[in-house]
Amino acid sequence: MIDAQDLTLAYGSNIVLRDVSMQLGDGELLAIIGPNGAGKSTLLRALGGLHAPQHGSVMVNGRSISQMSPPERARRLALIEVDSAPVTNITVREAVAQGRLPHRPWWRWNELPEDEAIVDEALERAQLTDRAERPLDALSSGERQRVWVALALAQRAPSLLFDEPTTHLDLGHAMHILSLLRELADQGTTVVIVLHDLNVAAAHADRIALVGKNTLLACDVPEHVFQEELLSAAYGAPIIVRREEGMMLAFARPPQRKGASG
Amino acid sequence: MTRFAVIVAALLALLAAIIVGASWGTIAFTPASILWALFHPHAQSEVGTVLWSLRLPRVAIAALVGASLAVAGLVMQDLLGNPLIDPYLTGTSAGAALAIAAAIAFGAPPGLYSAIALCASLATTILVGALSRSGTGLSVERMIVAGIALSSLFAGLTTLVILWSPSASVSLSILAWLGGSLAGHGWRDLGWATLYAACGLGLALTTIPALNALRLGTRRAQALGVDLDRTRWLVVLSACLLTSAAVSVSGVIGFIGLMVPHIVRGAVGHDVRWTIAAALPVGAIILILSDTFARSAAPPTEIPLGILLSLLGVPAFLYLASRRPKTI
Numbered sequence: 001m002i003d004a005q006d007l008t009l010a011y012g013s014n015i016v017l018r019d020v021s022m023q024l025g026d027g028e029l030l031a032i033i034g035p036n037g038a039g040k041s042t043l044l045r046a047l048g049g050l051h052a053p054q055h056g057s058v059m060v061n062g063r064s065i066s067q068m069s070p071p072e073r074a075r076r077l078a079l080i081e082v083d084s085a086p087v088t089n090i091t092v093r094e095a096v097a098q099g100r101l102p103h104r105p106w107w108r109w110n111e112l113p114e115d116e117a118i119v120d121e122a123l124e125r126a127q128l129t130d131r132a133e134r135p136l137d138a139l140s141s142g143e144r145q146r147v148w149v150a151l152a153l154a155q156r157a158p159s160l161l162f163d164e165p166t167t168h169l170d171l172g173h174a175m176h177i178l179s180l181l182r183e184l185a186d187q188g189t190t191v192v193i194v195l196h197d198l199n200v201a202a203a204h205a206d207r208i209a210l211v212g213k214n215t216l217l218a219c220d221v222p223e224h225v226f227q228e229e230l231l232s233a234a235y236g237a238p239i240i241v242r243r244e245e246g247m248m249l250a251f252a253r254p255p256q257r258k259g260a261s262g
Numbered sequence: 263m264t265r266f267a268v269i270v271a272a273l274l275a276l277l278a279a280i281i282v283g284a285s286w287g288t289i290a291f292t293p294a295s296i297l298w299a300l301f302h303p304h305a306q307s308e309v310g311t312v313l314w315s316l317r318l319p320r321v322a323i324a325a326l327v328g329a330s331l332a333v334a335g336l337v338m339q340d341l342l343g344n345p346l347i348d349p350y351l352t353g354t355s356a357g358a359a360l361a362i363a364a365a366i367a368f369g370a371p372p373g374l375y376s377a378i379a380l381c382a383s384l385a386t387t388i389l390v391g392a393l394s395r396s397g398t399g400l401s402v403e404r405m406i407v408a409g410i411a412l413s414s415l416f417a418g419l420t421t422l423v424i425l426w427s428p429s430a431s432v433s434l435s436i437l438a439w440l441g442g443s444l445a446g447h448g449w450r451d452l453g454w455a456t457l458y459a460a461c462g463l464g465l466a467l468t469t470i471p472a473l474n475a476l477r478l479g480t481r482r483a484q485a486l487g488v489d490l491d492r493t494r495w496l497v498v499l500s501a502c503l504l505t506s507a508a509v510s511v512s513g514v515i516g517f518i519g520l521m522v523p524h525i526v527r528g529a530v531g532h533d534v535r536w537t538i539a540a541a542l543p544v545g546a547i548i549l550i551l552s553d554t555f556a557r558s559a560a561p562p563t564e565i566p567l568g569i570l571l572s573l574l575g576v577p578a579f580l581y582l583a584s585r586r587p588k589t590i
Contacts, residue, residue, distance in 0.1 A: 074487030085479045087478055090478070101487060
């Protein structure tokens, strides 16, 4: 359970988002959408306790995240951010095993047998068992995304925050990651993801948080957020919304070409 | 070879290096006579006197300096994610060099040099730390800039002290110290240096889990519960204590802190638990053997150890670097 109240998020004097409030229940999958630079990733970092709000608070299960020690925070929230820095000289298993770090006291350097079992299970759920001993930098983008999911699974945190889980992935790999996140939510994990693709968000999320114009414009079920006027205003472009075969679809209206008839 | 086997091999090689370091010198002894003297410390013999008064303290200091610089370089490189970082980055050696140059020029008793070097290197690191503060944390970028700037300033001032020193012999004494040497040190110098090195190593050991998490990048490490500010302070303090301990008994000896981490990563991988375990004996071995060569190659004179390591170390390092492009 995550409860954010009256958040104002800023970088120095530059306010990115203000008056953001949202509550997330156990087993809920929330997708944060919005135009580039709207503050989606900043909001995710704030929910994860890694961006201190200028105003407002984030509570996790009734406890302020700012009062938690870093390991306690990591035991309650797993945050996967976009980090383009290459990770080299580490195997998949070694990387995933780092997920047990918040559960170990600082004087214990080695994994306990139960840690190893959790790491094995995380690798299996992310379909990485056969790649466990491979160097991380030898994997494809899709496989690397799955490694970060496995790392978060090994953390065994009741909340999972994931920035752009499907970026650089083809449809098949994207669907696998999203199915895995959906499965986690169905098992009780609170999942928050930042997405660029509105239709993917509508298809997988229980609720959608739309950020834009320096605030939270809406946080509701996809049917209520997918309003042409609302989305067009947020993205600054004409957006058409359609419902086909039970799915909400949104796409930008292409500019009319000169000379086109009809 | 497994990582455990590499560590065992390194420890056996360290034992061999200690025997070589104790046997070789201006007067050469057989390993058998060295072993006999080792187990009969109170026997009045030439080999016993040389071993217990001269060779063993020197070998012990070499081991301490080599191991300390190796671990200091390793943890700093892992913290900053940059394999080209040297443990002297924080201005430790430059501050100590200036203080020693001034102490020699003003005629301070040689017995105080180690203490002066230790205090100066600690003070320099604290100054660099203060200049690098960013909120409650430590800005790595500011630390590099402050370390380089202060090192340049102190190097300039040291040159000035040499130029303005009262006599040529004083200038030569300063230059000899700057060249790095273990000559003239005994058991008495080992006490404080060992204490500081042990504290530095203890702090380094506490940062192992955080440094391993940092291999995934700073953002992921933070998300895994690593307190970045605390880790930075601990690593800088650890590296400061280790390099201060080394500088106080050996002067400025470069390259070990840069080279040993590369060697051990090539042998045991990048897991900090194993690299620290390997860096301790490997750093000690390199310095014991280098010092043995420095005092045995052209008796009765000694090649300054710092200069010898640069002469031998640079080609070896370049060779290693060209063989393992991924570690650079």
